[in-house]
Amino acid sequence: NAGVTQTPKFQVLKTGQSMTLQCAQDMNHNSMYWYRQDPGMGLRLIYYSASEGTTDKGEVPNGYNVSRLNKREFSLRLESAAPSQTSVYFCASSDTGFTTANQPQHFGDGTRLSIL
Amino acid sequence: SQKIEQNSEALNIQEGKTATLTCNYTNYSPAYLQWYRQDPGRGPVFLLLIRENEKEKRKERLKVTFDTTLKQSLFHITASQPADSATYLCAYDTGGFKTIFGAGTRLFVKA
Numbered sequence: 480n481a482g483v484t485q486t487p488k489f490q491v492l493k494t495g496q497s498m499t500l501q502c503a504q505d506m507n508h509n510s511m512y513w514y515r516q517d518p519g520m521g522l523r524l525i526y527y528s529a530s531e532g533t534t535d536k537g538e539v540p541n542g543y544n545v546s547r548l549n550k551r552e553f554s555l556r557l558e559s560a561a562p563s564q565t566s567v568y569f570c571a572s573s574d575t576g577f578t579t580a581n582q583p584q585h586f587g588d589g590t591r592l593s594i595l
Numbered sequence: 596s597q598k599i600e601q602n603s604e605a606l607n608i609q610e611g612k613t614a615t616l617t618c619n620y621t622n623y624s625p626a627y628l629q630w631y632r633q634d635p636g637r638g639p640v641f642l643l644l645i646r647e648n649e650k651e652k653r654k655e656r657l658k659v660t661f662d663t664t665l666k667q668s669l670f671h672i673t674a675s676q677p678a679d680s681a682t683y684l685c686a687y688d689t690g691g692f693k694t695i696f697g698a699g700t701r702l703f704v705k706a
Binding site: 483510512514519520521522523524527529535537538569571581582583584585586587588589 | 599603626627629636637638639640641644646684686688692693694695696697698699
């Protein structure tokens with residue numbers, strides 16, 4: 480099983496450029512998430528999709544948009560990249576039981592994004 | 596605001612010893628705590644989940660405790676090995692799809 484697959488693995492952008500980070504999961508999970516991870520900080524939630532057809536803002540949504548394309552795929556778009564968005568971006572998925580609190584998340588290996 | 600604190604200093608221990616990592620949380624009383632392992636250049640991998648009424652949970656050489664009075668979880672690796680070297684993350688979910696992660700503690704196990 481591939482689990483959660485993210486593309487690309489590395490990307491360098493210039494300020495103002497746009498790009499879309501792709502994420503796909505093959506575990507038939509309902510919920511998907513986008514996080515960013517910066518040195519010395521915990522993973523911070525950008526957006527999440529509780530189920531196919533829904534998306535909601537997390538802790539740090541400014542400058543980003545998302546699309547839940549289908550149950551498998553959840554993409555993250557930077558419309559006009561800024562140096563402050565230099566980070567490692569992780570996609571995750573989880574099953575959804577009675578509560579999400581007892582559902583572990585499955586992560587991809589990240590996209591390392593540098594914005595010059 | 597809800598917050599998780601983990602020791603930012605790396606923990607260095609000798610092979611065969613027990614490693615103990617600490618996770619403290621504030622401004623919330625989670626019903627569950629999760630622990631993840633993250634290797635350099637990789638995404639976090641789920642290890643263990645403990646419920647508030649479990650107090651202690653074990654999986655092979657791993658043990659997690661959950662003290663709701665102290666608002667603290669301890670993560671132990673017994674008989675540690677160099678392959679256990681990684682960053683360990685503590686997390687809790689508010690139940691509303693928003694998980695709060697600590698910044699992690701880096702563990703180095705020397706042979």
